[in-house]
Amino acid sequence: xxxxxxxxxVFVLQARQEAVGMVEHExxxxxxxxxxxxxxxxxxxxxxxPFGDSDGWMAVGYEQAKFAxxxxxxxxxxxxxxxxxxxxAGGSDKPPVPINFTVMDGPQLVARRRVLSKHLSFKRVTAMxxxxxxxxxxxxxxxxxxxxxxxxVSEYAKRVPIAVVCHLLGVPAEERDRFLEFARSxxxxxxxxxxxxxxxxxxIADYFGELVARRRAEPxxxxxxxxxxxxxxxxWTEDELRGAGYALLFAGHNAPSEIxxxxxxxxxHRPDLYAQLREDPALIPAAADxxxxxxxxxxxxxxxxxxxxxxxxxxxxxxxxxxxxxxxAANYDPAVFPDPYRVDFxxxxxxxxxxxxxGPHNCPGSLxxxxxxxxxxxxxxxxxxxxxxxEPAEAEEEWMRRITLRGPLSMPARWTLA
Numbered sequence: 001x002x003x004x005x006x007x008x009x010v011f012v013l014q015a016r017q018e019a020v021g022m023v024e025h026e027x028x029x030x031x032x033x034x035x036x037x038x039x040x041x042x043x044x045x046x047x048x049x050p051f052g053d054s055d056g057w058m059a060v061g062y063e064q065a066k067f068a069x070x071x072x073x074x075x076x077x078x079x080x081x082x083x084x085x086x087x088x089a090g091g092s093d094k095p096p097v098p099i100n101f102t103v104m105d106g107p108q109l110v111a112r113r114r115v116l117s118k119h120l121s122f123k124r125v126t127a128m129x130x131x132x133x134x135x136x137x138x139x140x141x142x143x144x145x146x147x148x149x150x151x152x153v154s155e156y157a158k159r160v161p162i163a164v165v166c167h168l169l170g171v172p173a174e175e176r177d178r179f180l181e182f183a184r185s186x187x188x189x190x191x192x193x194x195x196x197x198x199x200x201x202x203x204i205a206d207y208f209g210e211l212v213a214r215r216r217a218e219p220x221x222x223x224x225x226x227x228x229x230x231x232x233x234x235x236w237t238e239d240e241l242r243g244a245g246y247a248l249l250f251a252g253h254n255a256p257s258e259i260x261x262x263x264x265x266x267x268x269h270r271p272d273l274y275a276q277l278r279e280d281p282a283l284i285p286a287a288a289d290x291x292x293x294x295x296x297x298x299x300x301x302x303x304x305x306x307x308x309x310x311x312x313x314x315x316x317x318x319x320x321x322x323x324x325x326x327x328x329a330a331n332y333d334p335a336v337f338p339d340p341y342r343v344d345f346x347x348x349x350x351x352x353x354x355x356x357x358x359g360p361h362n363c364p365g366s367l368x369x370x371x372x373x374x375x376x377x378x379x380x381x382x383x384x385x386x387x388x389x390x391e392p393a394e395a396e397e398e399w400m401r402r403i404t405l406r407g408p409l410s411m412p413a414r415w416t417l418a
Contacts, residue, residue, distance in 0.1 A: 211224055
């Protein structure tokens, strides 16, 4: 296909991303993948090209999504200069959001990630195991004390990740309420009022500006302190430092909460899977990986901008066009994951999921997310002989269709102690 042969969009990405619509979104992408290939023409809900064109591309195949994440000719940073098509209202790459590593490319990104990776290394994350285990056990103790029918989502799945990421960043427990509801509202992707979005972003950014200043004067054993005082971080601006806190907060609380809630929901509705983990706890890392593959974290992945004409799978992504990788569609690509909607703790010989992205934009906190998910599942499986969800009169398969694409809003649960 030549650059002038631009096909019409076959899919319009919706602006609102509530749980109830996610299954239709994924089923539609699967159909379009079969009918139109693994690179499809789409319309994104916000923004426009500098030239007035609001359409772009989406990579819905596994290899194609990896390509969109990693090819150096596809960049993110141009979003700061133009109102390119995007999934979020308000311009998620523009002030007042502090400049941070998630909107960088090339050598600048490599330099920032080198420092982040050093402080989120396997060694450091392993050292976090004891404190993370304590957070998990305390949260589960609290949940059990509430008694039968307590909501496992709000009282456990949402409490663990925010406590872990705040501990990692050095946010005192008594200060979390200063920004938590603002962060959850922004992460949900449902706000459309630009003034409200702006106000919430300023509030959170200002908090991390204060925290950076405090950790510069009084360093602690936390990631913000490490970044502020690392000599390799010397060329980071104050805005970039508070931006790192801003970005890691968002990456570290909402998505892990959804994944943990979804994992527990599946286990509560599938006693056979729960029994597998009870009988063989060594399967828990593989189970966590399967849940990460299957459970959606929304569709708000930042689009990439082509710096030159690029041909992919017979399609030409023209210079200045955008392409958005869909990790959800990629992780359900049957060419890589046979029978992709089946929960299987014994998958072998297949590509790793790309829930955390790929290449230079792979999430630097992925080791922390895996650790907390594994420990949170293991604690439940170890302590409860059985786990059941108290559900309304709806077929189990309907719940499963919904949950494989979004974490549940609530899950009143009953259990028996082991």
